[in-house]
Amino acid sequence: MKTTRREFLGSIAAGAALVAAPSIVRAQGADVIRIGALCPVTGVGGPYGSGMQKMIVAAAEAVNAAGGASGRKIEIVSEDTQTNPQAAVLAAKKLIEVNKVQAVLGTWSSGVSLAVIPLTNDAGIPLMHCSGAPALSVPPANAKGLGFRFQATNDRFGRAFAEICEKEGFKRPATMAFNNASGIGNTEGFTKAWKAKGGEVVESVVYEPNQASYRSELMKVLAANPDVIVTGSYIADTTIILREWFQTGQPVKWVIPGWAANPQLIEALGAEVTEGIISVDSVSNEGAEAFKAYDAAYQKAMSQAGTNNVYAAMTWDMMTVLALAIEAAGTADMAAVVAKLREVGNPDGKQVSTFAEGKEALKAGKINYEGASSVLDFDQHGDVTPDFGAYFIEGGKLNRRYVVQI
């Protein structure tokens, strides 16, 4: 192994050229629309990211199988945000500059969406995300109206929590929040809404991630004798907290966001611990035909039920509704497509559930895509207002008892 420095550097440069080559060789065909899938495949969002990304691909396949959108095939280019703003910015730059994508779909954490949206705004292309931060609705982030949110804001989640707590007759709620934007957003949204109803929050704790035990945090909350604990948490910490709570033996009810209180959590903890927990989630439109199509695709790709990943239902809808807007606009010019998004998603047209169905119906007139993740009606900020379901965990199953509208 005697290599001089010059040879070594030379071989690295050659390797670099090789790596960079394919993207240059692959020029963009005129009949292809490239869409960027920018999902949190690794990092905190890892449990959801793979499914989200695969559903963008699957929805695009469904579009292509139906002959494409406005006569063009959809091609998906995937990148990983690593749930990290810096990695996401570079990935988005690559998608926009190298792959020339016409839209970026699937960013998840608010930090990532806030970092990426200036880039998509500059490029004049839409960003479709599932982040909760209210800042994403308004300028400066959404100054051009190109940001579309498929998830309820943290604020709306908090309001739904308050509605459910009122309905269930709880009097002494306490909150526990994971120390990040989304965790605190949920519990602060709840506290605001609850106080507006004249209620009082008996204790609130913000905890740090990645700890071996949350027992002291729990002790503090339980010492206030709450009748319900509302959390803004993720699955890993929720698993540990619930296990430690169960071992204390103190009875209390839990209201937990759906991304943490999901079938994975029940599998991890068993039916006994999770009995009676109220999981609150934007209602994946499970009765809808669109959900069936999504669910079939999700089972095929991930060998799991589609209810396991609400965000994957959202990304499925992103691709589908975007393709419908392209079809309706009859062009891949994004300004025209964005102008059509509300027209194909919001009421007043024929209800459709799949791209193929919508493509047919568009020939006759207006359509209203009813999504897998929600009914998918965008307001003036580009936000959807999904209904929220109160799912009670009973015998190891999530049973939806009722739906709240806010």
Next chain:
Amino acid sequence: MDAYLAAIAIIALIYMLLSLGLTLQYGLTGLINFGHVGFFAIGAYTSALLSLQGLPLALTIPAAAVTAGLAAWPIGLISLRLRDDYFAIVTLGFSETVRLVITSEKWLTNGVQGIPGIPRLFETISVGIGAQLAVMGVILAVTLVAIYAMRRIVASPFGRVIEAIRDNEEALQALGKDPAGFKIQVLILGSALAGIAGAFYAHYITYIVPDQFIPLVTFYVWMAIIIGGVGRVSGAIVGTGLLMLFLEGSRFLRDIVPGVSEVEMASLRIGVVGLLLVLFTIYRPQGLMGDFTKR
């Protein structure tokens, strides 16, 4: 493609400033600073917060250098009396503490919500490649000044003293020089560079949040200088270039090597970083650009 390359170049230049700071501290003086990202964070938050108060960036970026440098001073006073490996652990703990402070002190840093809407450099130039190139030009100029200054330092009596600290501290003490004073100066200078890098980072990404300032950033910089060549300014440059090529190149690698999912790619990326660190320490401790005469 151009704007993407410009983006990579800007991030690479920011990492290069970090590498230069570490080269000064570790490469030339032998200080094992595992808390580089802490000073980077201090710089980023200082400049972001001041600029949001309406101060011009021409003032806030130097201010970032000053606060980062000042933060290094007490750390230097406290811990330079310690053994090398203790110093490493103390600095690692320092950077984690910085992250906890910016997480907790909401009144100042907006906590975990992060600071959005940080002004960009040359905001008046309309967005697009022009502004990117202007930003790149400024950071490049600062980097070149830093490189020039470092070359001067290496050649100066100060440079000979700090290299002597690295190579044989006892001998230096015997000659009546006080190594601690020199070490603190070096620590402050290197940290100020990290602070400037942080300021540029904040004004480029326009959104900062505590999660961005994790120890992995420090280790990326370490990887860059170890691969490039410890103790050489050219090593810091080549090493950073290779680091960016590796981090960004792995995106394209996936385009040509089918069947590797993103999850596996993320794991493989960190695995390759590990493998390179091991291979270089065993087979080429002086790095690519290394000096064969020393150590």
Next chain:
Amino acid sequence: MFYAQLAVNGLVQGLVVGLGALALTLVFGIARFPNAATGDTMTFGAYAALTVHKASGSLALGSIAAIGGAAVLALLAYLTVFKRLAGRSVVSLLVASIGIGFMIRAGLGVAFGHQQQVFNVPLSRPIRVAGLAINPLDLQLAAVAAVALAAVFAILYLTPIGRQMRAVADNRDLARVSGIRPERVMTAMWLITGGVSAVGGMMLGIKTIVSPEVGWEMLLPVFAATILGGIGSPVGAVVAGLVLGVAQEVSTPFVGFTYKIALSFVVLLAVLLVRPRGLFGRIEGVR
């Protein structure tokens, strides 16, 4: 009473930290470098135990697999990397150990994915002892830790190889001239280190969840405990782990839940300033 309960909460956490610190301090004392792969070796142990537990349903088999697997892993790291770096600067070894840690984490990430996994162990209500709520699972874990510690200390203090290891830790040159074969000592030390890490990792996994990053995130408190206990002092490492675990919990009413994480750093700094050799440290010949 409130503080006593907080202290109890901290004890099991302290044991996990103490086991990690024991592994770290053995390497630090004998091979003379801080092994940053300790955390990832713990993670490896957790995954090994989890896999065997899932397949066989037996925690005992799981822990044997974890201890054996991690011991072999640690020895492999020594034979392939650390041995070649003998005599190099501390930094070279430290950087190499970071590299090895990254590689272990990458391997686990590829093999098991990033989704969290849990040990399916039955949950139980706490028993009340003198007004304190004590968890049977914690008691079992503490017993496991006690057995592991007893075994390690028996090896260190009752067997010839243990005496040789301590001799090398005390004074390497003296040990060499008195005819101790460093090769054998190193092999034994790395095997023990791996096994101890595995027990700590398994306990962490049973108490919390298993993901590729869990061990790495324990590294800072483990480092702090090692230094607090005095580098190279096995008893010190375990005691310091317990002290840190308890201090962290008892301090939370005063500093809050975020800054308690920083406590290990503050303790570390204070110890280094006041008593640079740690609580149990001897005057060292290294510099």
